[in-house]
Amino acid sequence: MAQDHDHNAPGHTHGTGNQRAVGIAAILTGGFMIAEVVGGLISGSLALIADAGHMLTDFVALSLAWFAFHLAKRPASWKATYGFDRFSVLAALVNGLSLFLIAAWICFEAIKRLNEPVEVLGGTMLLIAVGGLIVNILAFWILTRGEKDNLNIKAALLHVAGDLLGSVGAIIASLVIIYTGWTPIDPILSVFVAIIILRSAWHVVRESGHILLEGAPRDFDRRKLIQELEAELSGVIKVRHVHAWSITQERPMITLEVDVNEDADTDQVKIAVKTLLKERFNIAHSTVEINQYSQKQGSELKS
Structure with a gap:
């Protein structure tokens, strides 16, 4: 983790x-x-x-x-x-x-x-x-x-x-x-x-x-983020617990958990997630938690 x-x-x-x-x-x-x-x-x-x-x-x-x-x-x-x-x-x-x-x-x-x-x-x-x-x-x-x-x-x-x-x-x-x-x-x-x-x-x-009221940042779509992360990043099994809000309009923030398989490089996945958040969703402040699972556990998570 x-x-x-x-x-x-x-x-x-x-x-x-x-x-x-x-x-x-x-x-x-x-x-x-x-x-x-x-x-x-x-x-x-x-x-x-x-x-x-x-x-x-x-x-x-x-x-x-x-x-x-x-x-x-x-x-x-x-x-x-x-x-x-x-x-x-x-x-x-x-x-x-x-x-x-x-x-x-x-x-x-x-x-x-x-x-x-x-x-x-x-x-x-x-x-x-x-x-x-x-x-x-x-x-x-x-x-x-x-x-x-x-x-x-x-x-x-x-x-x-x-x-x-x-x-x-x-x-x-x-x-x-x-x-x-x-x-x-x-x-x-x-x-x-x-x-x-x-x-x-x-x-x-x-x-x-x-x-x-901690509403999501303007133009942010959690469903789109999850779809892109799970489809594009190698080793990602599932993205969960996505919470996005703003301190001010200029300071959007996000926390999320990313489940990856046991062969994935957690540091590389983390960097890739943060890069995607910054470039596509304009969120520069993020907390990303990486959870590694075996092949069998990964299959259970997807189901």
């Missing part, structure tokens, strides 16, 4: 690019949030106030994402043997769930505003909304410099994208109010933005929840 681990997975090294991008986006979002709160109160615009509330939670979410990247740099310890990478997945889940709360609040306020219309200053609203759009475009561009496949970056992008849509909605609403005086457009567009936010939030929550 032989057992081995490959600790040279790509996810074991962490750059500072993602953390820097999220940190700058958090500063931009938090700074302009204050201007939107003031502008929303002065103009009476729900779209601006809703967007400011969204930016507040975005600031918290982006700060949490920044801290997650910072924490992930800490080395593994005897208590946290996998390190702290998964905190970023937890942060993504929290960020995704917060988007549901934001959307619910926006819809509630919109219904209330439709039943009790208030005066909206279109000019002030337009000025603040344009400024918010510029800030959000800049923050979005900065975040796209990070690793877009990273779940934490993806959640941060969705938050900023929601803000960006909120700013666009506020600009459209302000123009309609300026030229027609029709104030219901303000809460109506706010609800439209909330629906878009909900759709995006669901994807982040579903994906991060899948990882936290």
Whole structure:
């Protein structure tokens, strides 16, 4: 019997690019949030106030994402043997769930505003909304410099994208109010933005929840792996107890047992299994246990 681990997975090294991008986006979002709160109160615009509330939670979410990247740099310890990478997945889940709360609040306020219309200053609203759009475009561009496949970056992008849509909605609403005086457009567009936010939030929550529940890595098919190992590797009798999961999206892992006949070179089989896992399934961190059996035992295992 032989057992081995490959600790040279790509996810074991962490750059500072993602953390820097999220940190700058958090500063931009938090700074302009204050201007939107003031502008929303002065103009009476729900779209601006809703967007400011969204930016507040975005600031918290982006700060949490920044801290997650910072924490992930800490080395593994005897208590946290996998390190702290998964905190970023937890942060993504929290960020995704917060988007549901934001959307619910926006819809509630919109219904209330439709039943009790208030005066909206279109000019002030337009000025603040344009400024918010510029800030959000800049923050979005900065975040796209990070690793877009990273779940934490993806959640941060969705938050900023929601803000960006909120700013666009506020600009459209302000123009309609300026030229027609029709104030219901303000809460109506706010609800439209909330629906878009909900759709995006669901994807982040579903994906991060899948990882936290130890679901199989994306595009991984255990049946296909077993079939290829048993069909292609010389000396392999049976592949059993295959368990695959992810620490983060970038760190898939797998454990499995490989039964081989007594004439097989266990070291060579192990190397072949790990090579196949890395090249065909993009899994660089694996634990492979080799069990040797006689010809008679091998026949019994196959049956």
